[in-house]
Amino acid sequence: MSARLRSLLLTLAAPVLAVVFAAIITSIVLSVSGHGPIETLSLMVDYGFQPRTISLTINSATTYFFAALAVAVAFRMNLFNIGVDGQYRLAAMLAAAVGGAVALPGPLHVLLIVVVAMLVGAAWAAIAGILKATRGVSEVISTIMLNFIATGIVAYLLNTDRLAVQVAGSNNIGTKHIPESGHMPGLSLIPGSGTQQVFGFVIIAILAGIAFQVLLNRTRFGFDLRATGQSESAAIASGVNVKRMVVISMVISGAVAGLVGMPQLLGASYSYGLDFPTGLGFTGIAIALLGRNHPVGIAIGALLFGFLDNSSNILQINEIPNEIVVIMQGVIVLSVVVAYELVRRYKLVAEQRRVSRELSAGGTGGPAPEGAAA
Amino acid sequence: MAVELDGITKRFPGVVANRDIHLHVRRGSVHAICGENGAGKSTLMKILYGMQRPDEGTIAVNGTKVSFGSPSDAIAVGIGMVHQHFMLADNLTVLENVVLGSEPRKGLSIDFAGARRKIKEISDAYGLGVDPDALIEDLGVGDRQRVEILKVLYRGARIIILDEPTAVLVPQEVDELFDNLRGLVREGLTVIFISHKLDEVLSVADEITVIRRGTTVQAGIDSKTVNARQLAELMVGSELPSPETRESTVTDQQALAVRDLTVRSSDGRPVVDNVSFTIHKGEVLGIAGVEGNGQAELVEAIMGMRPSTGTIALAGTDVTSLDTRRRREAGIGYVPEDRHRHGLLLEAPLWENRILGHQTRRPNSKGPWIDRAGARRDTERIVREYDVRTPGIDVAADALSGGNQQKLIVGREMSGEPVVLIASHPTRGVDVGAQAAIWDHLRAARAQGLAVLLISADLDELIGMSDTLKVILRGRLVADVDPATVTPESLGSAMTGAGEGA
Numbered sequence: 001m002s003a004r005l006r007s008l009l010l011t012l013a014a015p016v017l018a019v020v021f022a023a024i025i026t027s028i029v030l031s032v033s034g035h036g037p038i039e040t041l042s043l044m045v046d047y048g049f050q051p052r053t054i055s056l057t058i059n060s061a062t063t064y065f066f067a068a069l070a071v072a073v074a075f076r077m078n079l080f081n082i083g084v085d086g087q088y089r090l091a092a093m094l095a096a097a098v099g100g101a102v103a104l105p106g107p108l109h110v111l112l113i114v115v116v117a118m119l120v121g122a123a124w125a126a127i128a129g130i131l132k133a134t135r136g137v138s139e140v141i142s143t144i145m146l147n148f149i150a151t152g153i154v155a156y157l158l159n160t161d162r163l164a165v166q167v168a169g170s171n172n173i174g175t176k177h178i179p180e181s182g183h184m185p186g187l188s189l190i191p192g193s194g195t196q197q198v199f200g201f202v203i204i205a206i207l208a209g210i211a212f213q214v215l216l217n218r219t220r221f222g223f224d225l226r227a228t229g230q231s232e233s234a235a236i237a238s239g240v241n242v243k244r245m246v247v248i249s250m251v252i253s254g255a256v257a258g259l260v261g262m263p264q265l266l267g268a269s270y271s272y273g274l275d276f277p278t279g280l281g282f283t284g285i286a287i288a289l290l291g292r293n294h295p296v297g298i299a300i301g302a303l304l305f306g307f308l309d310n311s312s313n314i315l316q317i318n319e320i321p322n323e324i325v326v327i328m329q330g331v332i333v334l335s336v337v338v339a340y341e342l343v344r345r346y347k348l349v350a351e352q353r354r355v356s357r358e359l360s361a362g363g364t365g366g367p368a369p370e371g372a373a374a
Numbered sequence: 375m376a377v378e379l380d381g382i383t384k385r386f387p388g389v390v391a392n393r394d395i396h397l398h399v400r401r402g403s404v405h406a407i408c409g410e411n412g413a414g415k416s417t418l419m420k421i422l423y424g425m426q427r428p429d430e431g432t433i434a435v436n437g438t439k440v441s442f443g444s445p446s447d448a449i450a451v452g453i454g455m456v457h458q459h460f461m462l463a464d465n466l467t468v469l470e471n472v473v474l475g476s477e478p479r480k481g482l483s484i485d486f487a488g489a490r491r492k493i494k495e496i497s498d499a500y501g502l503g504v505d506p507d508a509l510i511e512d513l514g515v516g517d518r519q520r521v522e523i524l525k526v527l528y529r530g531a532r533i534i535i536l537d538e539p540t541a542v543l544v545p546q547e548v549d550e551l552f553d554n555l556r557g558l559v560r561e562g563l564t565v566i567f568i569s570h571k572l573d574e575v576l577s578v579a580d581e582i583t584v585i586r587r588g589t590t591v592q593a594g595i596d597s598k599t600v601n602a603r604q605l606a607e608l609m610v611g612s613e614l615p616s617p618e619t620r621e622s623t624v625t626d627q628q629a630l631a632v633r634d635l636t637v638r639s640s641d642g643r644p645v646v647d648n649v650s651f652t653i654h655k656g657e658v659l660g661i662a663g664v665e666g667n668g669q670a671e672l673v674e675a676i677m678g679m680r681p682s683t684g685t686i687a688l689a690g691t692d693v694t695s696l697d698t699r700r701r702r703e704a705g706i707g708y709v710p711e712d713r714h715r716h717g718l719l720l721e722a723p724l725w726e727n728r729i730l731g732h733q734t735r736r737p738n739s740k741g742p743w744i745d746r747a748g749a750r751r752d753t754e755r756i757v758r759e760y761d762v763r764t765p766g767i768d769v770a771a772d773a774l775s776g777g778n779q780q781k782l783i784v785g786r787e788m789s790g791e792p793v794v795l796i797a798s799h800p801t802r803g804v805d806v807g808a809q810a811a812i813w814d815h816l817r818a819a820r821a822q823g824l825a826v827l828l829i830s831a832d833l834d835e836l837i838g839m840s841d842t843l844k845v846i847l848r849g850r851l852v853a854d855v856d857p858a859t860v861t862p863e864s865l866g867s868a869m870t871g872a873g874e875g876a
Contacts (some may be wrong), residue, residue: 024550177813195737216763217744218746220742220743221742223729223744224746227719231715231718233715234715234718234719234730236679236698237677237698237708237714238698238699238702238715238730238731239698239699239701239702239733239734240733241699348721348772351773352773354769355764355769355773359764359765
């Protein structure tokens with residue numbers, strides 16, 4: 001049991017060290033640019049733990065969580081889905097257009113929008129999966145290209161001649177406003193946060209995290225997926241149809257990616273406009289790395305990124321550039337990747353050593369079969 | 375003495391790879407190290423080349439004691455290694471490949487002219503005949519090997535280790551290589567030559583050291599005083615546990631029937647050519663052959679991992695159109711040749727490895743769900759029945775020694791009552807204890823009616839275990855041999871096609 005505890009501590013040590021290391025680097029940058037690191041940090045913490053900011057942090061984290069989960073599904077199979085970005089934008093826009101065009105009773109309306117988003121995301125990701133399975137095209141290349149194409153399609157469709165309408169009283173254009181029946185009600189989770197509610201989608205996020213864990217660890221499909229990720233040759237020999245797995249896991253990844261835009265769409269903006277958040281797919285990659293493709297890790301990473309993003313808003317008022325947070329996030333991701341690899345190797349060697357020690361002490365015949373045979 | 379290794383011992387988790395090895399190599403000689411696969415030759419050479427540190431023992435080069443932390447330390451004292459797998463960049467020239475990693479500088483640019491001159495000098499001095507400006511991708515295997523040799527010479531090596539250099543060569547190229555080696559030795563260089571091919575060793579080596587089960591059996595034998603037979607006896611040893619299974623359990627029920635099986639390589643050449651055979655229940659069919667004659671492709675075709683033409687029937691049912699998983703479910707067990715690549719998830723715990731290849735069957739799964747408890751319980755059973763030495767079923771497969779990994783695989787593939795077991799080199803690289811255990815399990819299962827397709831490079835294993843023995847050469851089954859009467863020597867000559875008309 002103590003070995004397992006040690007292993008757990010080691011696993012936790014890596015991200016903690018990475019965050020500490022990132023804090024040091026950020027402090028240096030701050031000092032060099034003439035701002036006190038301690039004051040800056042305490043500003044952020046003070047502001048970050050106000051009820052309203054906590055609400056905002058949870059909301060950002062909900063969105064990040066879906067993005068990272070989408071990346072993680074593919075990562076577990078050694079597929080690098082860089083296309084989450086294009087997948088969620090295309091999905092959110094088309095789902096918003098559908099949602100604005102129909103009127104249905106409450107839950108059904110929300111359900112329709114979500115299903116459309118998941119289907120669009122899945123279909124867009126499937127292109128990359130099918131290209132890889134049939135033509136051997138690297139999913140890295142094809143998803144990057146599909147991101148550009150998605151940008152083009154969104155720009156083309158988001159035009160007042162096509163799916164978009166002028167937003168009243170502004171220069172912005174967006175899809176038709178989704179009627180009340182298609183809104184996801186918010187939750188007053190944080191006391192004292194006033195009108196700033198928490199996205200109702202946070203519940204869906206938690207369910208998605210549980211579903212992810214069950215799918216991967218408790219089902220045959222999940223076993224095949226993880227086996228393929230660990231050793232494709234062994235998976236093939238065990239009877240896994242790797243090509244089919246590539247397509248299916250890209251479809252799942254894309255369907256989850258379709259959810260990325262939903263908290264914002266159904267909980268705040270109710271329309272896909274020019275100001276809809278972009279680039280979440282790339283944040284998702286960083287958080288998936290940080291969270292080691294594990295839902296709990298991803299949740300913590302998403303909260304950390306959400307906290308940094310939202311608490312940094314106070315910095316500008318105090319004339320400290322809030323880009324410092326981007327530096328911190330970047331350093332965290334880089335150092336955490338290095339730290340994980342170091343810990344992984346250390347654990348492997350430590351386990352080999354432990355096994356041979358326990359065998360030689362156990363008196364089960366000793367570790368030297370030569371001796372036994374001679 | 376160019377190299378003196380004394381009392382070298384190297385332990386890996388659960389296995390001693392080298393034990394008290396003594397190796398003395400005279401300067402200006404070709405010294406062969408021979409031993410079977412898994413005898414510890416490679417580990418010894420990795421120690422001499424600084425890739426592994428010995429746990430005990432001393433290394434002396436040219437009379438000076440040394441300690442290597444990395445290959446660069448070995449290179450610094452003049453030791454070079456030519457690996458079995460070439461490490462050359464195809465789209466660069468010979469010149470560029472040779473200087474890669476140790477580029478001679480002239481100001482800011484690379485001194486290609488100087489390097490070209492030096493390469494020419496070396497090539498001429500040792501009769502290597504290498505053109506510095508040829509592209510690697512245009513060169514044949516023999517030429518590439520000469521480039522590898524040139525690369526080590528260029529870095530100033532005076533002692534050259536060649537790891538199984540003839541494995542990739544055709545006979546004429548082998549002769550050329552040996553001429554080159556003799557040339558090197560004439561110029562005062564020392565060559566250490568690793569091989570398990572006895573005729574080659576005898577023709578090129580001045581002295582021979584034989585290694586068996588990790589230790590020196592006999593060091594520094596003068597190659598003129600021994601013959602291949604004596605060498606083989608030293609390599610194999612006389613007390614080797616016998617793999618014999620004389621009492622026949624062969625029945626007349628067909629378990630696996632393969633008809634007209636053909637596998638083509640990517641360039642359309644048949645690598646398995648019209649192969650047909652039948653294995654009955656309770657029968658072990660051995661396939662003998664020099665490695666690379668289509669054995670691996672044959673196995674992968676039967677497993678459905680590689681496209682092929684022809685038909686495969688399992689216990690009377692045609693399985694030709696089924697994929698790998700369906701074939702496994704139909705009752706084919708598979709002990710792969712390369713357990714790390716095809717048999718295990720190295721970083722996964724043992725109980726997850728128990729599931730691998732048997733994902734769809736009890737006790738590992740129930741419907742679409744993985745049955746953790748069932749898989750864990752059955753892993754405990756395999757660990758117990760097959761004597762897998764491990765502290766528990768939660769350790770990663772990587773932490774086990776090769777023999778214990780293999781016992782786990784054999785135990786796994788024997789579960790679920792397979793009709794046929796495809797065993798590819800089932801005892802390769804495992805210690806003698808595990809070898810005997812695996813043989814016992816195969817024998818017991820055979821008595822219960824299991825049909826086994828056995829592919830092995832170990833001729834004693836083939837002869838001792840098989841009820842029927844066929845020889846594969848260039849993808850075709852060329853001869854039937856009676857295992858009751860054949861000797862390793864006559865089987866060996868059948869494998870190389872001696873006496874065959876074509």
